[in-house]
Amino acid sequence: MTLTTTSPARSTYAEIAEKAGVSKATVSRVLNGDERVHPDRAASVMLAAENLGYRPNRAARALSTGRTGLVAVVIDDEPTALSDPFWGVVLAGISRVFMANDLHSLLMVTPLDSPDGAVAHYLEGGEVDGAIFLQVHKDAVIKKAHSQGLPVVLIGRPIDADSDIPFVDTDNVGGGLQATKYLFDRGCKKVATLTGDLDASAGIDRLDGYKKAHEAEGIEVDSDLIARANWSFESAKIMTLRLLAKHPEIDGIFAANDIMAIAAISAIQERGRRVPDDIAVVGFDDSLLSQTHRPAITTVRQDIIGLGAAAAETMIALLQERNPEVEVLATEIMIRESA
Amino acid sequence: MTLTTTSPARSTYAEIAEKAGVSKATVSRVLNGDERVHPDRAASVMLAAENLGYRPNRAARALSTGRTGLVAVVIDDEPTALSDPFWGVVLAGISRVFMANDLHSLLMVTPLDSPDGAVAHYLEGGEVDGAIFLQVHKDAVIKKAHSQGLPVVLIGRPIDADSDIPFVDTDNVGGGLQATKYLFDRGCKKVATLTGDLDASAGIDRLDGYKKAHEAEGIEVDSDLIARANWSFESAKIMTLRLLAKHPEIDGIFAANDIMAIAAISAIQERGRRVPDDIAVVGFDDSLLSQTHRPAITTVRQDIIGLGAAAAETMIALLQERNPEVEVLATEIMIRESA
DNA sequence: TTTGCTCGTGAAACCGATTTCGTTATTTGT
DNA sequence: ACAAATAACGAAATCGGTTTCACGAGCAAA
Numbered sequence: 050m051t052l053t054t055t056s057p058a059r060s061t062y063a064e065i066a067e068k069a070g071v072s073k074a075t076v077s078r079v080l081n082g083d084e085r086v087h088p089d090r091a092a093s094v095m096l097a098a099e100n101l102g103y104r105p106n107r108a109a110r111a112l113s114t115g116r117t118g119l120v121a122v123v124i125d126d127e128p129t130a131l132s133d134p135f136w137g138v139v140l141a142g143i144s145r146v147f148m149a150n151d152l153h154s155l156l157m158v159t160p161l162d163s164p165d166g167a168v169a170h171y172l173e174g175g176e177v178d179g180a181i182f183l184q185v186h187k188d189a190v191i192k193k194a195h196s197q198g199l200p201v202v203l204i205g206r207p208i209d210a211d212s213d214i215p216f217v218d219t220d221n222v223g224g225g226l227q228a229t230k231y232l233f234d235r236g237c238k239k240v241a242t243l244t245g246d247l248d249a250s251a252g253i254d255r256l257d258g259y260k261k262a263h264e265a266e267g268i269e270v271d272s273d274l275i276a277r278a279n280w281s282f283e284s285a286k287i288m289t290l291r292l293l294a295k296h297p298e299i300d301g302i303f304a305a306n307d308i309m310a311i312a313a314i315s316a317i318q319e320r321g322r323r324v325p326d327d328i329a330v331v332g333f334d335d336s337l338l339s340q341t342h343r344p345a346i347t348t349v350r351q352d353i354i355g356l357g358a359a360a361a362e363t364m365i366a367l368l369q370e371r372n373p374e375v376e377v378l379a380t381e382i383m384i385r386e387s388a
Numbered sequence: 389m390t391l392t393t394t395s396p397a398r399s400t401y402a403e404i405a406e407k408a409g410v411s412k413a414t415v416s417r418v419l420n421g422d423e424r425v426h427p428d429r430a431a432s433v434m435l436a437a438e439n440l441g442y443r444p445n446r447a448a449r450a451l452s453t454g455r456t457g458l459v460a461v462v463i464d465d466e467p468t469a470l471s472d473p474f475w476g477v478v479l480a481g482i483s484r485v486f487m488a489n490d491l492h493s494l495l496m497v498t499p500l501d502s503p504d505g506a507v508a509h510y511l512e513g514g515e516v517d518g519a520i521f522l523q524v525h526k527d528a529v530i531k532k533a534h535s536q537g538l539p540v541v542l543i544g545r546p547i548d549a550d551s552d553i554p555f556v557d558t559d560n561v562g563g564g565l566q567a568t569k570y571l572f573d574r575g576c577k578k579v580a581t582l583t584g585d586l587d588a589s590a591g592i593d594r595l596d597g598y599k600k601a602h603e604a605e606g607i608e609v610d611s612d613l614i615a616r617a618n619w620s621f622e623s624a625k626i627m628t629l630r631l632l633a634k635h636p637e638i639d640g641i642f643a644a645n646d647i648m649a650i651a652a653i654s655a656i657q658e659r660g661r662r663v664p665d666d667i668a669v670v671g672f673d674d675s676l677l678s679q680t681h682r683p684a685i686t687t688v689r690q691d692i693i694g695l696g697a698a699a700a701e702t703m704i705a706l707l708q709e710r711n712p713e714v715e716v717l718a719t720e721i722m723i724r725e726s727a
Numbered sequence: 728t729t730t731g732c733t734c735g736t737g738a739a740a741c742c743g744a745t746t747t748c749g750t751t752a753t754t755t756g757t
Numbered sequence: 758a759c760a761a762a763t764a765a766c767g768a769a770a771t772c773g774g775t776t777t778c779a780c781g782a783g784c785a786a787a
Contacts, residue, residue, distance in 0.1 A: 059513070059514060059743095061742095061743055061744085062743065062744060062745095063743080071766080071767085072766070072767045072768075073743090073744080073745090073767085073768095074745085074746080074766070074767060074768080074769095075765090075766065075767075076744090077744065077745060077746085078765095078766090080744095081745085085764070085765065085766090086765075086766080087765065087766090090765090090766090104509065104512070104513040105513075105743090105744075106451070106513075106514070106742085106743055106744070107450075107456075107513075107515050108446075108447050108448075108450035108451040108456060108742085108743080108744095109447075109451050109742070109743035109744045109745090109772090110743080110744055110745080111446075111447035111450075111744095111772095112445070112447040112448050112451050112742090112743080112744075112745095112771090112772045112773065112774090113743080113744050113745045113746080113771070113772050114744080114745065114772085115772080117446075117447060119494075122495070124480075126480065126484075131473075131476035131477055131479060131480040132473045132476060132477050132676070133473065133476070134470075134471045134472065134473045134476065136476055137470035137471060137472070137473065137475055137476040137479075138470055138471050140470060140476075140479075140495060140497065141463075141465065141470040141497045144495050144496060144497035144498070145465075145497060145498070148496065148497075148498055148506060153494050153495075153496075154494070154495045155458075155492050155493070155494060155495075156461070156479060156483050156492075156493045156494075156495045157483060157487065157492075158479065158480045158483035158484060158487075159483070159484070159487055167487060170443065173443070174398070174443040174444075174445075174446075175398060175445070176446050282679075282680045308676075308680060311680060312680070315682055337471070337647075337677075338676075338677060338680070340621075341621045341647060341650060341651075341677070343654055398773095400772095400773055400774080401773065401774060401775095402773080410736080410737085411736070411737045411738075412737085412738095412773090412774080412775090413736075413737060413738080413739095413775085413776080413777095414735090414736065414737075415774090416774065416775060416776085417735095417736090417775095419774095420775085424734070424735065424736095425735075425736085426734095426735065426736090429735090429736090444773090444774075445772085445773055445774070447772085447773080447774095448742095448772070448773035448774040448775090449773080449774055449775080450742095450774095451741095451742050451743065451744090451772090451773080451774075451775095452741070452742050452773080452774050452775045452776080453742085453774085453775065454742080728787100729786105729787085730785105730786085730787080731784100731785085731786080731787100732783100732784080732785080732786095733782105733783085733784085733785100734781105734782085734783080734784100735780105735781095735782085735783105736779105736780085736781090736782105737778105737779095737780090738777105738778090738779090738780100739776100739777090739778090739779105740775105740776085740777075740778095741774100741775080741776080741777090742773105742774095742775085742776105743772105744771100744772095745770105745771080745772085746769100746770085746771080746772105747768105747769090747770075747771090748767105748768090748769090748770095749766105749767090749768085749769105750765105750766085750767085750768095751764100751765090751766085751767100752763100752764080752765080752766100753762100753763080753764070753765095754761100754762080754763070754764085755760105755761080755762070755763085756759100756760085756761075756762090757758100757759090757760090757761100
């Protein structure tokens with residue numbers, strides 16, 4: 050014999066209506082804040098609902114209004130995507146805001162390759178009220194969804210400038226500028242950079258910040274000091290060794306993420322130079338790595354929870370047919386040992 | 389003027405019924421695989437559905453069947469929880485399996501402190517068909533949900549042994565055993581361990597594996613060599629320095645995660661000893677850190693995607709009222725430089 | 728040939744909230 | 758004081774599937 054207590058039977062409008070001596074229509078009006086109900090009746094409905102421990106049935110509401118209260122959160126399923134702690138934190142930010150607004154996030158981890166794939170079907174089917182996209186490589190699905198009128202929010206600036214899809218992003222340009230300027234302020238004369246993947250806006254923008262810092266300083270950008278890596282340890286290590294061989298006078302490196310900063314330090318030390326005394330290194334992300342690594346990495350912190358929250362708020366604005374403002378979140382430099 | 393194409397009007401049973409010249413009831417039977425429909429009719433229904441590009445309306449189905457096709461995935465919202473890449477990968481595993489089975493995961497990142505909090509309401513309200521819990525500290529909510537008959541799956545072994553809640557877990561005992569045995573096989577004579585939080589099953593079990601390895605080797609466990617840390621870099625570093633001071637003869641350390649392994653290495657090197665020559669170190673998790681750190685960490689790999697997938701499959705079994713088997717996933721040792 | 732099944736099917740009820748529409752009671756305008 | 762407008766509310770239709778129930782056809786047993 051199992052001891053499973055069955056959950057208490059759920060109450061419905063019909064029961065509330067009976068208890069309060071009104072019709073279902075009136076119950077609906079009261080519970081949806083319609084002003085035109087007599088205060089006394091409204092009060093008795095509220096009381097009855099309270100006493101019955103009423104909880105609305107989402108499916109029923111969805112059926113009659115056509116809105117589900119569900120927002121898809123789609124991650125392009127590269128094997129490694131979610132192993133980046135970044136996305137987990139973004140998810141947390143999204144989820145918090147949604148839960149506070151009686152919305153739910155439907156997580157879809159799946160390849161976005163085909164505009165007719167499984168995700169596309171889900172997004173079309175009216176199963177969700179909107180979609181937030183993370184880590185986008187192919188945007189066909191997104192454009193399709195957007196053109197069909199589904200509210201869509203991107204995390205990260207879209208690459209084609211003429212896109213009118215709402216997005217939220219970290220101020221990567223500002224962050225790159227902060228990092229590079231910090232190196233100059235520290236006395237560096239020759240600052241190189243290890244870029245991320247330049248097909249992604251984060252990579253492009255951080256490099257852009259690096260260039261802007263040179264401009265501000267009145268220093269010509271030497272394209273020889275720009276090493277195109279791809280976020281990975283290996284690529285960054287190879288590029289750093291090459292940089293050092295060709296330009297031994299380099300005294301500062303801005304790496305577009307922390308992993309590459311660590312790779313750079315590793316390469317620098319292999320060549321018998323010291324960090325930060327001979328060469329100062331700044332990373333990006335304020336990852337756990339940057340805190341635990343020795344020397345600890347000076348890095349650019351972004352507000353990741355805030356990024357998720359901003360995305361969720363943008364979605365809420367869209368759902369209410371308000372015009373969302375593009376949010377670009379500020380960064381902050383965390384000074385540690387490597388620079 | 390906006391160019392928003394509206395999505396194509398969705399077709400319904402009524403339209404299919406008309407086109408195929410049958411009733412809605414028959415359409416329902418065919419589309420749900422009821423055998424008792426004449427094959428000819430069935431075929432014409434299928435054809436009509438195909439032509440109309442029919443997609444079922446989840447809300448309508450949920451309303452009439454009482455099942456939503458949604459499973460809550462609940463993460464106890466410690467600030468740091470989702471910054472651990474582990475959970476992101478688990479989510480990916482869950483999501484994949486669910487999407488292949490026409491289920492959806494509803495992500496809830498929220499504190500689980502009160503058994504009457506927001507989550508509890510959602511879980512009670514019939515809004516989801518089941519719930520998978522990650523990273524559990526307080527289990528009141530879980531027990532409540534389970535006792536009300538909601539299908540529940542835990543990731544990680546529950547701490548109280550008499551719980552009858554289904555769970556999936558990594559074989560932490562086996563992993564601890566593998567790691568410690570490897571150190572013995574390598575010739576270590578005196579192996580210490582840095583434990584995780586011993587309030588969590590992962591911490592307890594990995595320590596248990598450490599003890600089992602001693603048993604197998606016929607070596608008495610010296611409780612002085614068991615240093616209680618709490619997964620963090622700082623705690624592990626302090627404990628390692630203490631261990632080294634008190635027992636300079638230690639020649640191997642099993643750390644219950646990679647971060648603590650790195651901390652141990654850092655402490656060892658500060659004391660002027662070499663890794664792995666003087667002291668070999670093994671970690672746990674096969675995290676990115678363990679791969680990029682120098683020396684690279686020898687560590688125990690767990691199948692995290694598989695863990696998520698197993699949880700999802702257990703949930704599916706529960707939803708089909710089959711008896712799920714408890715899954716405990718094997719680990720694998722990754723030999724690198726630190727041991 | 729009649730009784731009793733089973734089989735295949737459609738009409739209609741149903742799930743629970745929303746919304747339209749019409750009715751009654753009250754107020755406003757002249 | 759009477760027509761017209763307005764406010765407050767309930768009955769019933771609606772959303773799109775699922776499920777019950779009843780009915781007729783076909784077939785076997787008697």
